[in-house]
Amino acid sequence: MDSLKAFWHILLHSFKNLLPIIAVVAFFQAVIIRQVPDDLGMILFGLGVVVLGVALFLQGLEMGIFPIGKNLSNAFAKKGSLLLLLTFGFCLGFAAVVAEPALIAVADQAQQISEGRVSATVLRLIVALSVGAVVALGIMRIVFGHPIHWYLISGYVLVVMITFFAPAEIVGLAYDSGGVTTNIVTVPLIAALGIGLAASIKGRSTLSDGFGLVALAVMVPMITVQLYGVLVYSFGEADAQLAGTMLNASHASAAVETPAAAPPAFWLSMVLDLLKMLRDVAPIILVILFFQYVVIRRPIAHLAKVIVGFVLVILGLYAFVVGLKLGLFPIGRSMAEQLVALDYHGYLYLFAFAIGFGTTMAEPALIAIGQKAQEAARGRLSGTVIRLLVAVGVAIGITIGVHRIITGDSIHFYIMAGYTLVILLTWLAPSYIIALAFDLGGVTTSEVTVPLVTALGIGLATHIEGRNVLIDGFGLIAFASIFPIVTVMLYAIFIELGTRLQRKRAPPEPNASR
Numbered sequence: 187m188d189s190l191k192a193f194w195h196i197l198l199h200s201f202k203n204l205l206p207i208i209a210v211v212a213f214f215q216a217v218i219i220r221q222v223p224d225d226l227g228m229i230l231f232g233l234g235v236v237v238l239g240v241a242l243f244l245q246g247l248e249m250g251i252f253p254i255g256k257n258l259s260n261a262f263a264k265k266g267s268l269l270l271l272l273t274f275g276f277c278l279g280f281a282a283v284v285a286e287p288a289l290i291a292v293a294d295q296a297q298q299i300s301e302g303r304v305s306a307t308v309l310r311l312i313v314a315l316s317v318g319a320v321v322a323l324g325i326m327r328i329v330f331g332h333p334i335h336w337y338l339i340s341g342y343v344l345v346v347m348i349t350f351f352a353p354a355e356i357v358g359l360a361y362d363s364g365g366v367t368t369n370i371v372t373v374p375l376i377a378a379l380g381i382g383l384a385a386s387i388k389g390r391s392t393l394s395d396g397f398g399l400v401a402l403a404v405m406v407p408m409i410t411v412q413l414y415g416v417l418v419y420s421f422g423e424a425d426a427q428l429a430g431t432m433l434n435a436s437h438a439s440a441a442v443e444t445p446a447a448a449p450p451a452f453w454l455s456m457v458l459d460l461l462k463m464l465r466d467v468a469p470i471i472l473v474i475l476f477f478q479y480v481v482i483r484r485p486i487a488h489l490a491k492v493i494v495g496f497v498l499v500i501l502g503l504y505a506f507v508v509g510l511k512l513g514l515f516p517i518g519r520s521m522a523e524q525l526v527a528l529d530y531h532g533y534l535y536l537f538a539f540a541i542g543f544g545t546t547m548a549e550p551a552l553i554a555i556g557q558k559a560q561e562a563a564r565g566r567l568s569g570t571v572i573r574l575l576v577a578v579g580v581a582i583g584i585t586i587g588v589h590r591i592i593t594g595d596s597i598h599f600y601i602m603a604g605y606t607l608v609i610l611l612t613w614l615a616p617s618y619i620i621a622l623a624f625d626l627g628g629v630t631t632s633e634v635t636v637p638l639v640t641a642l643g644i645g646l647a648t649h650i651e652g653r654n655v656l657i658d659g660f661g662l663i664a665f666a667s668i669f670p671i672v673t674v675m676l677y678a679i680f681i682e683l684g685t686r687l688q689r690k691r692a693p694p695e696p697n698a699s700r
Contacts, residue, residue, distance in 0.1 A: 193245060200240040203553060204233060206544035206577075211521070214540070218533055219524050225516070232513020235505050240550045242502030247374050247554050250495020254474060254486065255378025256385070261482045263386035268329060272322040274477050275379070279321030279403060281469035282375070283367050284314035292640070296359050296660075303418055304356075309363065312414055313407045317367050320406040321376065324399040328383050331390060334398045334621045335612050341405045342609055346602045348412045354657050356415025357597050361664030362640070364408040373400055373551040373629050375470065377558060392562040394618050401624030404667060463504045471496065506550065526649045531592055535585055538642070542584035542666065545639075546577040552629045559622050566618070572626065575677050579670030580630050584639060587665035591646045594653060597661045604668040611675040619678035627671040639663055 215223055223229060262271040283289060293306035327337060349357055376399045384396035478486055486492055525533045546552065556569035556576075590600050612620055639662045647659035 193241065196244055197237065197241040200237045200244070203240065203548050204237055206547045207541075208233065210537075210540040210544040214521055214525075214537060218528075219521065223520065229513045229516070232509045232511070235509030236513060236548075237509075239502045239504070239506030239509055240548070240553075242498045243506060243550050244502070244554060246495045246498030246500075246502055248495070250492045250499060251374050252378045252558075253488070253495070254492055255375050256382030257487055258474070258477065258482075259379050259382030260386045261484065263383060265482065268326070270477075270481060271325055271329070271383075274473075274481070275322040275325040276318040277473045277477070278318075278375070278379070278470065280314045280318030281473045283317045283403075284310060284469065289313060289363065289367065292359070292362055292660075300355065304359070304415075309411065309414070312410050313363050313367060316407045316410045317403045320402040321399055324380065324402045325383065327398070328380060328390065328395050329387065331387075331395065333617065334394075334401075334624075335617070337398075338401060338405070338620065338624055339609055339612055341402070341409070342605045345405065345408050345412075346605050346609075348409060348416075349598055349601055352412040352415055352598075353419040354596065354598070355419060355654075356412060357601065358657065358659070358661030358664065360408050360411035360415060361601060361667070362660045362662075363411045364404045364406075364664070364667070367403050367407055367628075374554050376400055376403065377555055377625065381558065381562065391618070393559070393566075394621060396562060396621075397559070397625045398621035399625075400628040401621065404624075404628035459508065460500075460504050463500055463507070467496075467500055467503075502550075523645065523649075526646065534588055534592065534646075538588040539581040539585045541642075542581035542639075543577045546580040546630055546666075546670075547573060549630065552576060552626070555625065555629050563618075567622075571677075572674070575673045576626050576630055576670040579627075579673035580666045582673070583665035583667070583669035584642075584662055586669070587643070587662040588646065590661070590665075591643060591653065591658050592650065594658070597657070601661075601664060601668075604665070604672075608668060608671050608675075611672060611679070615675040615678050616682050619675060623671050623674040623678070626674055627667045630666050630670050639666055 211223075215221065258274070262274065289310055290306075293304075293309040296304045296309060297306040323337075327334060352360065377397065380399040381392050381396035384390040384392045390396070478484065521537065525537050552573055553569075556572045559572055560567055560569040586600065590597060615623070640660075643662040644655060644659040647653040647655045653659075
């Protein structure tokens with residue numbers, strides 16, 4: 187009975203989280219576009235499925251993923267083998283990203299738009315290897331207690347320097363590739379690993395040291411993909427022409443030889459989607475099982491509860507994605523097209539801000555990380571305030587990114603200016619907030635935001651005359667990652683300044699000896 191009450195509470199909480207998206211869609215349809223969307227009943231049903239999916243997912247996280255992440259951290263810490271811990275971090279990071287659906291989609295789009303010059307397979311391997319290596323590096327940072335701001339400042343200085351020399355065709359793609367590495371399952375698992383490891387080592391803070399793995403996983407692919415772009419666009423002309431010819435030939439042959447297939451039955455389509463979801467999560471589960479039973483050689487504590495938790499995560503994620511396909515994505519695409527047709531850029535700016543805020547407030551991974559940050563902060567931070575700050579940051583970032591596409595400005599200057607601001611704030615912000623702020627920048631680019639934002643960017647670049655889809659269509663995800671870091675650190679800086687002013691103005695305490 188108690189578990190049913192708890193689930194009902196989570197269900198209501200999930201519905202409240204979706205209200206901003208519903209309000210945005212309703213406002214634009216009723217006030218600006220002034221028409222009832224097609225298939226309104228199906229859209230409402232899809233939004234209801236999203237609510238159910240988020241509730242199941244959050245319940246599964248608490249039962250399965252968070253406990254096993256902390257238990258693995260504790261077991262490795264007790265075993266005392268740094269090499270095993272780093273190997274586990276590398277394997278977990280690689281497995282979590284190599285099958286990431288959002289990365290696969292971005293890589294395939296990049297290969298098609300670049301006419302084969304950028305290889306989708308090579309791009310995925312580069313990103314997965316980068317994330318595996320940097321998760322291992324982040325674990326080493328926690329073990330040795332290094333301040334994370336040195337890693338982040340030096341890393342983003344390198345990012346900005348490479349951006350200055352990187353070809354325009356690869357910059358937006360590189361930043362988007364970094365953003366999509368952090369998915370709805372990976373973020374809570376990596377966060378649980380970092381928090382559990384920090385809690386297991388004496389002298390470490392769960393807030394300052396436990397967070398930060400997600401931030402590093404976002405940063406390093408930006409460097410490696412840009413280096414790959416420099417190599418490809420400087421030395422890969424002949425190979426690119428051959429690859430483009432082969433790609434066009436394969437598309438042509440597919441168009442000629444493949445007959446139109448009948449749409450699968452609804453139940454069969456559902457089963458196939460669920461199998462794909464299992465395929466995406468399978469590498470992570472295999473890594474966990476291998477290290478738990480082969481390396482640590484201990485059974486999983488509360489195995490039945492963990493299994494139920496993982497099942498709920500998979501079912502919740504499946505329901506969530508199905509609900510998005512039925513409800514949110516169709517209305518989002520049609521609204522973007524209708525707003526472009528209105529030929530008034532003010533509506534596009536307003537839509538970009540509103541949809542950025544609404545989708546971020548509904549991000550399940552952000553909700554989960556916000557709750558964990560509130561627990562780790564012990565009263566210094568509120569999960570609701572964190573989500574509001576991140577949502578405002580994403581809204582600002584997407585609006586600036588849309589402005590860049592509309593004006594046709596170079597992405598180089600926007601990105602370099604944004605991360606220069608981030609580096610400056612990292613120097614000024616209190617140490618307890620830095621790792622969390624950068625993690626929150628990575629959390630924003632998950633299953634809700636990435637597809638909508640990517641579709642918006644490519645749609646604008648396609649419909650605005652004089653824009654190149656590869657150069658201008660990508661990059662919005664990068665803006666959605668930068669500005670939440672800015673808003674969260676600015677909030678912490680102002681809170682810190684306010685606290686200092688209060689202390690100075692406070693009257694001196696009376697002498698206790700009197």
